[in-house]
Amino acid sequence: MSGSVMYTSVDxxxxxxxxQRARRxxxxxxxxxREAARAAERQRHAEARAAARAxxxxxxxxHAEGRAAARAGADAERARRRAADESRRATxxxxxxQRAxxxxxxEVNALIERLPQRATPGRAAAARTAAELADRLPAAPxxxxxxxxxxxxxxxxxxxxxxxxxxxADDRRRELAALWARLTPAGERADPAGHRAAGEALERLRAAxxxxxxxxxxxxxGTAAHLLDRHDLAIADAAEARAAxxxxAAEARAAAxxxxAAEARAAxxxxxLAAERAAELAEREAERLAELAERRQEAADRLAVVRDxxxxxxxxxTDFADEALADELRAALGRAEGxxxxxxxxxxxxxxxxxxELLPRAEARLDELLLxxxxxxxxARALQDAMSGHxxxxxxxxxxxxxxxxxxxxxxxxxxxxAIRTDGDGQxxxxxxxDGEPGIPEGPNPVAGCATEDLLDDVHAALAAADFVAGExxxxxxxPRRGGPGGAGAEARRRR
Numbered sequence: 001m002s003g004s005v006m007y008t009s010v011d012x013x014x015x016x017x018x019x020q021r022a023r024r025x026x027x028x029x030x031x032x033x034r035e036a037a038r039a040a041e042r043q044r045h046a047e048a049r050a051a052a053r054a055x056x057x058x059x060x061x062x063h064a065e066g067r068a069a070a071r072a073g074a075d076a077e078r079a080r081r082r083a084a085d086e087s088r089r090a091t092x093x094x095x096x097x098q099r100a101x102x103x104x105x106x107e108v109n110a111l112i113e114r115l116p117q118r119a120t121p122g123r124a125a126a127a128r129t130a131a132e133l134a135d136r137l138p139a140a141p142x143x144x145x146x147x148x149x150x151x152x153x154x155x156x157x158x159x160x161x162x163x164x165x166x167x168x169a170d171d172r173r174r175e176l177a178a179l180w181a182r183l184t185p186a187g188e189r190a191d192p193a194g195h196r197a198a199g200e201a202l203e204r205l206r207a208a209x210x211x212x213x214x215x216x217x218x219x220x221x222g223t224a225a226h227l228l229d230r231h232d233l234a235i236a237d238a239a240e241a242r243a244a245x246x247x248x249a250a251e252a253r254a255a256a257x258x259x260x261a262a263e264a265r266a267a268x269x270x271x272x273l274a275a276e277r278a279a280e281l282a283e284r285e286a287e288r289l290a291e292l293a294e295r296r297q298e299a300a301d302r303l304a305v306v307r308d309x310x311x312x313x314x315x316x317x318t319d320f321a322d323e324a325l326a327d328e329l330r331a332a333l334g335r336a337e338g339x340x341x342x343x344x345x346x347x348x349x350x351x352x353x354x355x356x357e358l359l360p361r362a363e364a365r366l367d368e369l370l371l372x373x374x375x376x377x378x379x380a381r382a383l384q385d386a387m388s389g390h391x392x393x394x395x396x397x398x399x400x401x402x403x404x405x406x407x408x409x410x411x412x413x414x415x416x417x418x419a420i421r422t423d424g425d426g427q428x429x430x431x432x433x434x435d436g437e438p439g440i441p442e443g444p445n446p447v448a449g450c451a452t453e454d455l456l457d458d459v460h461a462a463l464a465a466a467d468f469v470a471g472e473x474x475x476x477x478x479x480p481r482r483g484g485p486g487g488a489g490a491e492a493r494r495r496r
Contacts, residue, residue: 004437008454009471010379010428011387016467020371027367035360045301049294056290060283067279071272079267085261089254096139096250104149105133107239111156111232114181120157126152155237172217176202176209179221182228191234198227241306292345299348303336306352306359312363320369323400325362332358367478372422376404379428386459392416410437429469432456450478 112126129152133145181200188195201224208217226466311331317326332355339348384406386392392408399405403421410416414437423427437452453473461469 004434004475006473006475008430008434008473010430011469013467013469024371031363041131041305042302049297053294089257093250093254100135100246101145101149103241105130108149108156110155126156126159172209173456175221176205178223179228187231187235190238191231194231198231201227262371296348299340299352302356303352306355309359310355313359313366316366322369325365329362375428376420377423379468380404380406382463382468383418386462389462390455390459
């Protein structure tokens with residue numbers, strides 16, 4: 001029967017089937033345990049990220065509170081500076097008006113000093129009033145004494161006029177001296193033309209007095225007094241105009257200072273608002289980047305949880321010669337790692353989720369392949385024992401793709417290559433390729449039995465001790481058989 005090929009299917013006993021179910025349940029429990037461990041690891045990473053997120057949020061709150069405190073301090077400092085500036089400006093304005101009032105009061109005092117002797121009683125009262133005003137001036141509000149100073153000046157002017165009229169009646173020489181006393185260097189500076197006209201009138205008055213021209217003296221005395229009165233008014237007007245100019249200049253300076261201060265405050269406020277807006281935008285961008293970084297870290301953490309499992313599954317798939325599964329795992333892992341290296345976060349999360357979904361399916365597939373391998377190994381051990389008990393010697397064995405191949409030899413030189421494989425439905429198949437073994441009648445319609453068949457039937461019967469139940473042995477051209485072990489659904493072919 002050189003070159004013959006024989007087939008049979010191999011079932012398992014109820015006890016072995018129960019053990020296989022238990023083994024499958026163990027595998028499922030182990031997969032659940034691994035998945036639970038991964039879930040726990042993912043949860044640990046998630047808690048760590050949440051803690052980091054809480055720390056970052058607390059740090060942002062601390063910074064925000066610090067910025068708010070800094071803003072409040074800056075606002076208070078700006079308010080303090082504004083108040084100080086306003087106080088300085090008010091003080092400067094008040095000081096300027098007090099200086100102007102002091103100058104007017106000094107002019108009044110000068111008028112009091114020039115009053116004629118006849119005005120002594122009124123002069124003393126005016127001097128006391130001037131002294132009181134001088135005492136009140138430092139504490140008086142700005143401009144608060146202007147009306148009183150002006151009233152005193154008019155009062156002194158009336159005193160002077162009354163005294164001069166009295167002196168004119170008593171002594172023309174004293175009257176002339178009093179009129180000359182009214183011409184002062186300060187008056188010349190304030191009213192040069194009036195000072196010159198009054199001086200010329202007094203010179204004419206002196207000439208008339210020296211010439212004894214009484215009538216002419218009286219006429220010229222009135223003119224000189226009138227010119228001096230106008231000169232005094234011009235001096236007072238000049239002083240008032242000067243004070244008005246100084247007040248206007250002071251007010252202009254104060255207005256310019258206020259405007260400059262307002263513009264400075266406005267510029268400072270604009271700068272502050274711009275800085276706050278920039279800080280707010282920077283904070284939002286930092287939060288956005290932090291969120292992206294956190295999500296990227298989430299993807300990296302989740303991939304780290306399954307990476308070792310994927311690599312181990314790739315090795316197992318390669319060992320089981322399931323290159324399609326190994327390639328699928330490698331591709332999924334490569335897509336996830338490539339997406340993580342990119343700028344977009346959502347594709348990375350999606351790619352990692354695909355790896356997480358693939359790994360349990362791959363592990364379930366690998367568990368089935370492992371079960372098939374274990375069943376082949378157990379059947380191989382049982383077959384080796386059974387063949388040894390019937391005079392066979394194992395000379396070679398190897399795992400080839402999805403099958404396990406064993407070579408047995410008999411003392412008569414026959415070689416039996418036994419191949420064990422498992423179908424997709426989990427059914428074990430046992431195939432023998434036999435060379436150098438006589439005993440099977442050849443021809444298109446053989447009717448006799450086969451000694452090799454009987455031998456292998458005995459071997460298969462021995463498999464029952466290991467809870468394996470072999471079906472009927474078939475081959476191409478096998479004749480109908482009476483009695484013997486039966487097995488339905490097996491295919492057989494013969495190769496010469």
